[in-house]
Amino acid sequence: MDDTEDTVDETPEVSKDDVPSVPDHREATRIAEALLFASAAPLSVDDLAGRLPEGADVGAILEDLMALYADRGVHLVRVAGRFAFRTASDLAFVLARNVVEQRKLSRAAMETLAIVAYHQPVTRAEIEEIRGVATSKGTLDTLLETGWIRLRGRRKAPGRPVTYGTTPHFLEHFGLDAIEDLPGLEELKGAGFLEGRVPPDLSVPVPSDDQALREDEDPLDHDELFQPLSIDEGGTGGE
């Protein structure tokens, strides 16, 4: 605030005119500062003008305040044409705390993950065919978030559906050396996961999490690589 006054003093011809208004300007600046501080929402120039003493130069006051706070821990910023105090963006880290949250996968997500693991590269439609139920976008998004599955490419087929596969992180998390270490149906049966006779035609395709695309896969479009979560396959619609 005193800074402001100083600058005013440097321009004598203006300062003479302003002499009676200097204390007012100071006071108006204090009021604006308090109003901006106490307001729950950003304030517009009009909001401020309505609360400041008659004739206060809101524009100058805001400029002064902005300059005053420019290199401080808090800045006066313009948001959507209004003004508000905000933590200096370079200090955002002091207001953040990282919390590691343990989450469990839903049954649907777990089943989808298993199918991706065993049947990769697999499309959403194929997952749905195996599960016999539509797969919600959220389920795949969650799995992408875990870092265990990834978008591989697009199947060379009508509609060019996205193919999903697992990541090295998946192997790491589940303690597998390679995707081929996933037990086959007979082994599952032996371990008691499956009951009854396993018909020979009920087989498991050999999963491949090879980085290289298969012959029936096209690469993803360039921008999909960077925004995997926003991809909508235009698929079968959520559950």
Added chain:
Amino acid sequence: MDDTEDTVDETPEVSKDDVPSVPDHREATRIAEALLFASAAPLSVDDLAGRLPEGADVGAILEDLMALYADRGVHLVRVAGRFAFRTASDLAFVLARNVVEQRKLSRAAMETLAIVAYHQPVTRAEIEEIRGVATSKGTLDTLLETGWIRLRGRRKAPGRPVTYGTTPHFLEHFGLDAIEDLPGLEELKGAGFLEGRVPPDLSVPVPSDDQALREDEDPLDHDELFQPLSIDEGGTGGE
């Protein structure tokens, strides 16, 4: 770190070494400012120390900030032993306009609050003795609801009446740094009006909002701690 700095000015040979720490003080001050600005609740020195760079002199930083804001629209104040930015009280006339509707305390409630504040720990019977009238349950409930008073414990006396005291929130609301800062406390004490309730051997004729129970207090029962509002002391009945 900055302690060193201050002393440093007198001992130039050390100050050279400390030169690099000057920007740290600046940065730590910015961080403290951001933290205090961002929080609606007052922050303790410990709160701040835990979030500031290692070795920051929190005391010096707070003094700097207090001085910096002393004649501004927003002040850094000490409340309830903690620090918070608050609008300058002389600007109440502008800011009070946007107060939607401050819940007004009845005279009975305000008096009861004052008795709890000045005479704490105090029982309902003692409040009634001072006011010469039964205290309605609603009055104490209202005060408990504001968060300004709390159930402290039970007096070690026949009937084991509940004792009441104020909370840090009370200090914060009334802009008091400590319970000793209550207005007119000295006069009340001087006139001997704070004595004579507790047995003389235990009497400490000053209010205490210390978290620790006094010798003549027992802790509350376990479930009372979690449902303070529903407690009925089986007291004197309403007005």
Added chain:
Amino acid sequence: MAEALPFEDVAPVERAESEPALHVDVDGFEGPLDLLLELARRQKVDLHKISILALAEQYITFIEEARRMRLELAADYLVMAAWLAYLKSRLLLPEPPKGEEPSAEDLATALALRLRRLEAIREAAKKLGERDWLGREVFARGAPEPVMIRRDAHYEASLYDLLKAYARQRQIKLNAKVSLHKRNVWSLVDARDALERLVGHLSDWTTLDTYLMQYMVEPSMRPTVLASALSATLEMVREGKLTVRQDEAFAPVWVKPIRDTAEAGA
């Protein structure tokens, strides 16, 4: 507490102008001590110099007036009136020699002290109320910026969960297969009957396949016919009714009936 008084509307002006005129309305008071304090204030003297005797008289008069007007008075007002009447009589009568009871002067002093204490706490309450209240005169940051909690989700799942989930899926398929397809079966009994008919006509080696062709018109019947026929054949071999020969793997199976016991051993 008392209801509003009937004459309240009659003389409001008088009440405002002449404050000392006793307005009998207990509604505005917070109990007998508050009433006493108000009456004491009307003495317009320092509370230290208050005449307890005069105060007691005023209080009693007030209460009598209220009762004459049949106002409902809370019991504590009446208790205080009775106590003050007692104090008044004690103060007026010559003090008996020092006894067990506190003297009338002591009682009066104690009452005066209580009044002053109430007055003092009232004053304190007023000062407290006049302080800058947070949210009334003084304000905290209107838009506090909460500490952003960045949640790094850490998903938990075990290989066991994964395999169980997969098996669950496949199991459903497995069960579904059994219930969906009604399989055509050529039972062992059918096979046995057919073979016995065949053996009845045979005298030398003949291929089983040729004979079974008639039962495999439906392609889907082929596996079951072949399997059942082979089982039945082996059964009849065991019984010594048939002998079987196959020259190499996947070659046609030849059968020949056994007519006598000598050949059966071969």
